[in-house]
Amino acid sequence: MKALIAKTLKSAPSLAPLALRLPIGIILIAHGSQKLFGWFGGYGLEGTGQWMASIGLTPGYLMALMAGSSEFFGGLFLLLGLLTRPTALVLLFTMIIAIFSVHIGNGLFLANNGYEFGLALLAATVSLAVSGAGKFAVDNVFANRIK
Numbered sequence: 001m002k003a004l005i006a007k008t009l010k011s012a013p014s015l016a017p018l019a020l021r022l023p024i025g026i027i028l029i030a031h032g033s034q035k036l037f038g039w040f041g042g043y044g045l046e047g048t049g050q051w052m053a054s055i056g057l058t059p060g061y062l063m064a065l066m067a068g069s070s071e072f073f074g075g076l077f078l079l080l081g082l083l084t085r086p087t088a089l090v091l092l093f094t095m096i097i098a099i100f101s102v103h104i105g106n107g108l109f110l111a112n113n114g115y116e117f118g119l120a121l122l123a124a125t126v127s128l129a130v131s132g133a134g135k136f137a138v139d140n141v142f143a144n145r146i147k
Contacts, residue, residue, distance in 0.1 A: 002146060008085050009143035011132025017084070018134045024124045025079030028091065032072025035064050057101060070094040078128065081137020088129035095122040 011017065034042025043051065045064050052067070053060025070090055077087040095118050103115035110116050133139040 006143055006146045009083075009132070009139040009146070011084070011134055011137070011139065014131070014134045016134060017128060017131045018081075018136055020124050020128055021078045021081060021084070021133065021137070024121065024128075025075045025077075027121070028071045028075025028078065030075075032068045032070070032075055035068030036072055055101060067094060067098070081133035081139050084133035084137060084139050085129050088125045092122055092125040092129060095119075095125060 030040055033039040035048045036045060038044030038047070042048065045061060045068065048064035048068065049059075049061035051060070052058075052063040057063040071094065074087050074091045074094070077083055078091075099115045099118040099122065103113060103118055106112045106114045108114045108116050108119075
């Protein structure tokens with residue numbers, strides 16, 4: 001078990017994952033805070049939950065809580081480089097659900113509420129799931145202690 005945890009936390013000492021983690025983490029924190037707290041013009045849990053129920057994601061409140069928590073806390077974890085691979089896995093599933101339940105019918109382009117932004121976030125989370133946190137991450141502190 002110790003080896004599996006160490007392997008999950010270990011990553012190459014590259015700056016490339018950091019270059020993804022920081023902006024993607026900030027974006028996801030902002031989107032999650034819209035859903036959870038109504039910040040940045042969002043609707044909060046009640047409003048987001050009603051909207052999610054209206055598109056068939058029920059129970060809406062729970063779906064809003066799950067999506068908002070995934071984005072907010074997942075974004076925070078990515079920003080810190082904390083449990084990067086498991087967090088990225090949760091987020092990539094969140095993006096797949098968003099793409100196929102909300103955006104796919106609108107085509108590619110964001111101007112039409114399409115899936116291009118979700119696809120970009122999906123690509124970034126897949127990359128982080130594969131690469132790990134890279135340099136300057138909490139994961140590295142834990143990985144070094146597990147050795």
